Amino acid sequence: MAIMGYLRDRMGKIVAGVIGLSLFAFIATEAVRSGGSFFKEDNNELGSVGDEKIPLDKFNAAVEQNLAQFRQSGQTHVTSQITAYVQESAWNQLVSKAIFTKEVEKVGLAVGGDETQNMLTGPNPNPRVVQAFTDPSTGKFDPAAITNAQNAIKSMKDDDPQRAKWNEFVTDLIDGKKAEKYLALVSNGIYINSLDAKDGYEAKNKLANFKYALLEYASIPDAKATPTDADYSSYYDEHKNEFKNPQELRAISYVSFNAAPSKADSAVVETQMNKLLPDFIKSTDDSLFVQINSETKAPLTWQAKGQLDPKIDSIMFKQIPGFIYGPYLSAGAYKLSKLVATRTFPDSVKARHILITAAEAGGPDKAMARADSLRKLIESGKGNFAALAQTFSADKVSAAKGGDLGTFGRGAMVQSFDDAVFSGKKGDLKVVTTQFGVHVIEIEDQKGSSKVVKVATVDKPLTASTTTQSAAYSKAQTFLASINKDNFDAEATKEGLKIQKADDIQGTAAALPGLFEARELVRWVFKAKQGEISDQVFTLGDQYVVAHLTTVKPKGILSLDLVKDKIKPEVIKQVKGKMLSDKFAAAANGATSVDQVAQKVGVKVVPVQNIVFANPVIPGSSAEYKPIGTVFGLAVNKLSKPIAGQQGVYVLQVDGFINPAPLTNAVREKEQMASALLQRIEGSLFDALKDKDNVKDNRAKIL
Template sequence: MAVMGYLRDRMGKIVAGVIGLSLVAFVATEAVQSGGSFLRDDNNELGNVGGEKIAYDQFNAAVEQNVSQFKQQSGQSRVTPQITTYVQENTWNQFVTKAIVKKEVEKLGLTVGGDEIQSMTSGSNPAPQIVQAFTDPQTGKFDPASVSNAINALKGLRDDDPQKKQWTTFIADLINGKKAEKYMVLVTNGLYVNSLEAKDAYESKNRLANFKYAVLPYASIPDSKITLTDADYSAYYDEHKGEFKNAQESRSISYVAFNAAPSATDTAAIKAQMTKLLPGFIASTNDSLFVQINSENKAPLAYQRKGELEPKLDSMMFNEAPGFIYGPYLAGSSYKIAKLVEARMSPDSVKARHILVTPTESGGTIEKALARADSLKALIESGKGSFESLAPIFSVDKASGSKGGDLGTFGRGAMVPAFETAVFNGKKGDLKVVTSQFGVHLVQIQDQIGSSKVVKVAVVDKALSASSTTQSSAYGKAQAFLANVNKDNFAAEAKKSGLPLQAGEDINGTASSLPGLNDARELVRWVFKAEKNAVSDQVFTVGDQYVVAQVKSIKPKGILPLDVIKEQIKPSVLQFVKSKQLTDKLTAALNGAKSIEQVAQKAGVPVTPVQNIVFSNPVLPGSSAEYKAVGTVFGLAPNKLSKPIAGMQGVYVLSPDSFVNPAPLTNTVREKEQIAQTLIQRADAQLFEALKDKANVKDNRAKML
């Protein structure tokens, strides 16, 4: 049972590794944030990395696969917009990383040989992803034999089998990761720390400075006393232009939302519908069918242990008799009614083995597969054959077949429902023929461990939803607002209509949700196609809200122009202007002064002495980190006065009293190693940023996804 055994279990872990697999450590936390324009001559080009195209269809297929794998690993039937965005971003990073690293690896001719691949998978030095996927969850120990069993099982699958494709992709990623690892080793081996650097680092942590300072705080000048001019903004912008580099295009919007959530009347109507179902549910003799007909969430009935039911049910169903009905009750965004169908004592876990027979291997029909399973059962019951000898020959599940069909010990939820029901409801020693979506299983229950109460609860639910009247009313208001607004009166019309004007700031092109607006991808897509100040040409449906929006600002990729960030930098410009005024005041106080005390007296501020400050921790007691001020001190001779220094809290004049030098550095090697380790940790991210800038990554996702 390749899917039910190793492959069903292991591939779930493997694909989780594929989703999170980064080619090198620096990619794992590095979000590639690149903008770009839509290339009209190639509608399938989602992006471009140094001339290598990222095709939309290939990317989309990879996203779908990763979403499917996420569902399989997490057990979720659907994913949220936030998870979808995460998977898309992670998939994009994989494509970009592979393209960037591939070029660098090819330049150097780096390869991974067959012996290395064998070592990474089933050899003496398995990759971490292999170890994670094939570690026994019960013992916490890595099982090398299970890797070989899974590989052997995969060999029996067709090349187009999804699990074989997953494994092939997984191994390809391991190989690419190994190449990237070799590349990083070459880079980090080139990092060198000399003795002078080690000495400087040692002194920065251990040399002590005792000094005095006088400071004119920025808060001493009220903001109201400052009138900012265009020249002030330009001067500050020119000095700090490098700080305004935008990694990817972002946009901000203003919007109004019209609520179409279920009204009190809608909620009462849904509760009444559920109440009408109660008599039929009470009288039902086929609760599974009743659920399938009447419930929106048509979950199959299954035994559950204490703690597995939702809290409201878990606290009562284990204390009631079969037939007990609870509800209608509100749970999240649904009304529900629940019926206790059955309660019994059941094993906590089961040890079993099986032989899987499929129609494909038995002549093409399920009847022939059943006949073969019955024949194998008869052989075992008659003593003419043993499970251990027949499983390796007849079981399609070669992973368990090679071990006599052994599936190990497992709890509820580990197997598909039909298989689970057979082994948990039977008794030790039973030999059963069971049909599931994987084929026909000849199952033997080897042991049943523990015993606890389980219950089977049938739940009928109906989600709260707005009536057509509620939706029409909200949509009509939104349409009326849209008809009255344009790019010049958006805010005024919102105020006139008594609607709160909400903001979405610095939205990136791949966002699928905004604060207060889930599943807003369609709205974001429009935002990135519209011009500045444009008003949406339609009412957007976002969850249970109808939204009309206006593009407020556009921040392009690269150095942002002053007009885009003018309002954002206003507090910094205020401080910039104050620093000039305070610097002029302290410059005048320094004129003719011989000591810090004279400077402070002229400026009308006290002198503050500080002791035992180190360069690597430039925090002034009672204040905050003052990098420029403390750095200046360590460049002065004792009793010398500094020039005015614009710091974080104000403008300073400082004067050292004395310095206490540390004992001579005796272990240069250790200091070098510590610095080198820091360099290596930083090198990962910095190297990737450098490669990314050089590769000229173009990103068209905002307009295409």
């Protein structure tokens, strides 16, 4: 039974390992962006990888497991941002698993029984195994626990849920090992030859000394560089691959109607708080008063200056107990704060403890009895605190130091522990219960002295009334009824409404700039056709929103029309570049040096020393790839043609090169270059395989 209990205790970690360290998570490194609600349209296909479908129920199961992991880690409140992160992680896990399962099968990779066992019980077990079988109280890995778990599994029935979870855990290890082998196959295909090594060495060590003349783009006003359609087409054709859209994106214009609390709403809540004031003044049990009347049921604790609400922090430290401040508005709520008590506490405490846990003692009562016995033993002088801590304390880290916790300030420990050591005096021996167990505490020293206060605060959130919400919603509905796809902007302007935009919306987004909890709106955006007006008023927090779908950017290479506004600054720069190049070309006619060209166009010549090809930065400027590349291809004293860079158009002339010493360690250079190349491969492998396997993502229309 002990083995079965141990196994069940560890199952949470095993499942967390399966999800948290998903078998291909090290490859699926796409930035987590956004997501939304789930458990909708259960019969729909969420996506596919080639011929393999990704069903919604499988995705939902992965999401639930990921959420369970968050909760196990102490995340009790799951926000929309966490939900989005969890959904994106679950999607990447399913897609990466499908992709790499196919790739592994193609090349015939396998993991044998001995390899599997070695990952579990070998001299260097898999990190996931180490994590799952590490004792949280000691931080030590327990190899024997794995053997115990395996033996327990063998005695279970085939349909036992614990057996299924264990099999899932082992399968995950095997699949992860296959993925490692696949990556190793790809990595082993990297080869750097001697010529590559020589070029790489020279790129980092060959020095160039040159001088240049620069005509900056800023010297020509934008108004004098009007691009033609041919200019746009030329730039677009040269950079077409930069406009590849990995997923469909959409854009909207929208207006919002504010339903935030009005002055009348504020007055109502303030009046309610004023009605509470006489009872608060008379209250003799302020903690109970807070629990009954406050929206926030915060316990009354001692707080130092700087820990209170900024609106009352300085006030409370100048008053006497019984003083009440408020009602005052803070953090979206009206509050009343009463100074309950003041006292002086030390700034820091040095203490040591012995921790007795209920699990080790055989129950809470036995833990308390053992702690009391240890305290009496120490008080009688028959027991040495440090020796007893080393023998009995469940806190092995401090036990190794005789129970010493060092010196710490208020707030470093849990509340009940803090209260005990800061309210006592040097030399006190106390027994205190916390969520960790029962502590025998000795206060060894106290330093400093500061005033602390205990403040009771009653709060009531300031929320919009039904009248306020109805008025804002009515305005939004009236506006919606008056518009169509052709007059949205005109009607909004006529009504004095601010038109806002949200560009490049992703299909899984849960929020938009300035709009939180916007999943319902995003879902409409990806079901609507371009030009459509929203079919309803969307309620987003205290905002009512009416939207107009203005742009659809499909997956793949975007058309010139869709990127024209985005590329306009670069196209203008290109037009200026032609004008400046023509100016330089005219000045270079008959010239033999950059000094002569610079004099004709009225600019200074700038000398540059010790530039390497691998770091193409011109001092005082930015990275200039084309000009520096031109330098390393020029003959000494030869005048270059005009070269368009990032800051403007350059004309360059090389004074000379300083060649490095001959390469003596080609092996080391090859290793460095291979390592850098490998890092790039690991980062792009998943994306490349995803494109190859034709991954389809229907989440935008389903979730």
